[in-house]
Amino acid sequence: xxxxxxxxxxxxxxxxxxxxxxxxxxxxxxxxxxxxxxxxxxxxxxxxxxxxxxxxxxxxxxxxxxxxxxxxxxxxxxxxxxxxxxxxxxxxxxxxxxxxxxxxxxxxxxxxxxxxxxxxxxxxxxxxxxxxxxxxxxxxxxxxxxxxxxxxxxxxxxxxxxxxxxxxxxxxxxx
Numbered sequence: 001x002x003x004x005x006x007x008x009x010x011x012x013x014x015x016x017x018x019x020x021x022x023x024x025x026x027x028x029x030x031x032x033x034x035x036x037x038x039x040x041x042x043x044x045x046x047x048x049x050x051x052x053x054x055x056x057x058x059x060x061x062x063x064x065x066x067x068x069x070x071x072x073x074x075x076x077x078x079x080x081x082x083x084x085x086x087x088x089x090x091x092x093x094x095x096x097x098x099x100x101x102x103x104x105x106x107x108x109x110x111x112x113x114x115x116x117x118x119x120x121x122x123x124x125x126x127x128x129x130x131x132x133x134x135x136x137x138x139x140x141x142x143x144x145x146x147x148x149x150x151x152x153x154x155x156x157x158x159x160x161x162x163x164x165x166x167x168x169x170x171x172x173x174x175x
Contacts, residue, residue, distance in 0.1 A: 011134075011135045011136075012032065012033065012133065012134035012135060013083055013087055013091060013092075013095075013134060013135070013136055014032055014081060014082070014083055014092075014095060014131045014134045014135075014136060015031065015032060015033045015036050015037075015067055015082045015083055015084060015134065016029065016030060016031040016032060016033075016036070016037065016043075016067075016080075016081075016082040017029070017030050017079075017080065017081050017082070017095070017099060017127060017130075017131060018030070018047060018079075018080050018082075019077055019078070019079055019080075019116065019123075020047060020050075020051050020077070020078045020080070021076060021077060021078075021113050022055070022075075022076040022077070022078070022113075024047065024048055024051030024052065024055065024078075026044065026047055027077065027113065027116055027117065027120075028116075028120065028123060028124065028127065029043060029047065030127055030131070031043055032131065032133050032134030033134060036066075036067065046064075046065060049064065049065070050062070050064055050069060050071075050080060051078065054069075054071050054073075054078065054080075055073070055078065060072065060093065061089055061093075063085060066084075066085060067082045067083065067084065067085065068082065068083050068084065068085055068087050068089060068092060069081070069082045070089060070092045070093050070096045071096070072096055072097075072100055074100070074111050074112075075111065075112045075113075076112055076113045077111065077112065077113055077116065079096060079099055079100050079103075080096075081093075081095045081096040081099065091136070094139045095130060095131065095136055095139055097139075097141075098130055098138065098139040098140065098141050098144060099126070099127070099130055101141035102126045102129075102130065102141040102144040102145055102148075103116065103123060103126060104141075105141055105142070105145045106119060106122055106123070106126060106145055106148065107119060122148060122152065125148045125151055125152070126144055126145070126148050129144045129147050129148055129151075130144055
């Protein structure tokens with residue numbers, strides 16, 4: 001919305017975040033603004049175009065289809081954070097760095113497609129801890145990883161044994 005020629009401030013800074021593989025295929029993506037890329041088909045077309053423009057580039061930022069996109073690549077993955085053209089690139093970059101560093105901490109520095117795919121559930125939790133509905137919740141990777149770990153522990157339940165614990169008990173009973 002405009003107010004006397006100025007844009008009204010909004011907390012909805014992030015338009016989308018995604019991870020693509022080195023062929024430009026979607027690994028994980030979340031889009032937060034229903035007015036920007038509202039369908040999966042539009043999102044995938046945008047991602048294909050974004051990848052084709054960035055996979056050989058040396059920069060960290062691109063303006064594409066009315067969005068400011070910051071990105072980072074590693075081994076066989078590309079990480080993207082998108083915001084409006086009026087958005088501060090440094091804020092977008094801090095979210096991108098948080099996303100990448102959180103995943104790096106979660107995967108113990110093995111940030112590659114296979115590890116991400118094997119831990120996709122945890123990566124999804126990290127996405128949700130960083131951004132909710134386009135609003136930045138956290139930009140500190142250590143804090144994100146701690147909360148993701150806390151959520152995972154809550155899911156397991158305090159008194160519920162893990163598969164490894166059950167296996168050890170059964171192993172002890174029969175051997």
